[in-house]
Amino acid sequence: MSPEPTVAEVRRRLSAKPEMVFSAFADAHMVSRWLRPAPEIKLTVLAFDFRVGGAYRFAYHVPGGQVMIVNGIYRSIEPPSRIVFSWNIEPPDEHAGLQSEVIVAITPERDGCELHIRHAQLTQSGAVQRHSGGWRGALDQLAALLSNAAA
Amino acid sequence: MVHALARGGARSAGELGRHFRSAQPTISKHLKVLERAGLVERTIEGRVHRFRLRQKPLKDAERWIARQQAFWTGAVDQLDRLLQEVSRGES
Numbered sequence: 001m002s003p004e005p006t007v008a009e010v011r012r013r014l015s016a017k018p019e020m021v022f023s024a025f026a027d028a029h030m031v032s033r034w035l036r037p038a039p040e041i042k043l044t045v046l047a048f049d050f051r052v053g054g055a056y057r058f059a060y061h062v063p064g065g066q067v068m069i070v071n072g073i074y075r076s077i078e079p080p081s082r083i084v085f086s087w088n089i090e091p092p093d094e095h096a097g098l099q100s101e102v103i104v105a106i107t108p109e110r111d112g113c114e115l116h117i118r119h120a121q122l123t124q125s126g127a128v129q130r131h132s133g134g135w136r137g138a139l140d141q142l143a144a145l146l147s148n149a150a151a
Numbered sequence: 152m153v154h155a156l157a158r159g160g161a162r163s164a165g166e167l168g169r170h171f172r173s174a175q176p177t178i179s180k181h182l183k184v185l186e187r188a189g190l191v192e193r194t195i196e197g198r199v200h201r202f203r204l205r206q207k208p209l210k211d212a213e214r215w216i217a218r219q220q221a222f223w224t225g226a227v228d229q230l231d232r233l234l235q236e237v238s239r240g241e242s
Contacts, residue, residue: 006212008219012227016234024230034233037225095215115227119219121212 006121015112022080022106026050036060052077056085068093072102081106087119161194161201 014021024030028048036043040063047057057071069090076084083104089095098121105116155170156162162170168178182202185191189208194201 006216008216008223010220010223010227012231014231014234016238020234020237021230024234030233034229035226036229037222039229095218098215100219115230117223117227119223121215 008119010115010117012115013109013112014115018080018106018108018113021113021115022083025083025104026077026079031058047071050074050077075101156191156202156204161203163199163201167202 024034028045028050031048032043032045035058042061044059044061045056046059046069047055049055052074054074055071056074057069060068060070062068071088071090072086074083074085076082085102087100087102089098091097100119100121103118103120105118107114107116155167164175164178164182167182168175171178182191182193186193186202190205191202192205194203
């Protein structure tokens, strides 16, 4: 079992300059054109205050009429290389209430850059959330136990 | 221990102790941590405490990761396409 099971991560080599990739996160119109899981899901930007402490709110319109709403706060902005923001899915979604954070890192490379998006869940819902460090601590314990059992 | 619980359904701390060749207080301590984390649930029958794996928290976490992984992979595909369109438009 991985010691950090609640992390989603994507790395991609892009041919655009870091400044260009950064602007794709920093501009509401640009964001609305790509920050969605598939082209058939339409993104409406409901709020967009791109500065440290500023909030965003995105509505995702899934074919069939369902809407998913995500909101968050920009925690850190370092043009053109790093953006950190919180990510909360609003009710009635099954993952509503989970606190998570997205870290975007843009590293210059020859003829472009590498984009690294790391989305980590900070706490677990329900019983686990009430015990600080419970989830991570328990998984560390689990990993130790399982490696002992294998030895 | 999670594997032992997953295979055997509800187990007592003594049974788990024999399985891992560990002293019962050690096993009880680990079980308490897993129980606090919501990964394991305890039922009490007389003097015997039985422990059972709760599948839901692990499954929830897996689903969340799979969903966000798909979200960002799809989004980066579209970002890549958009950036290429923009650069073609500029040139």
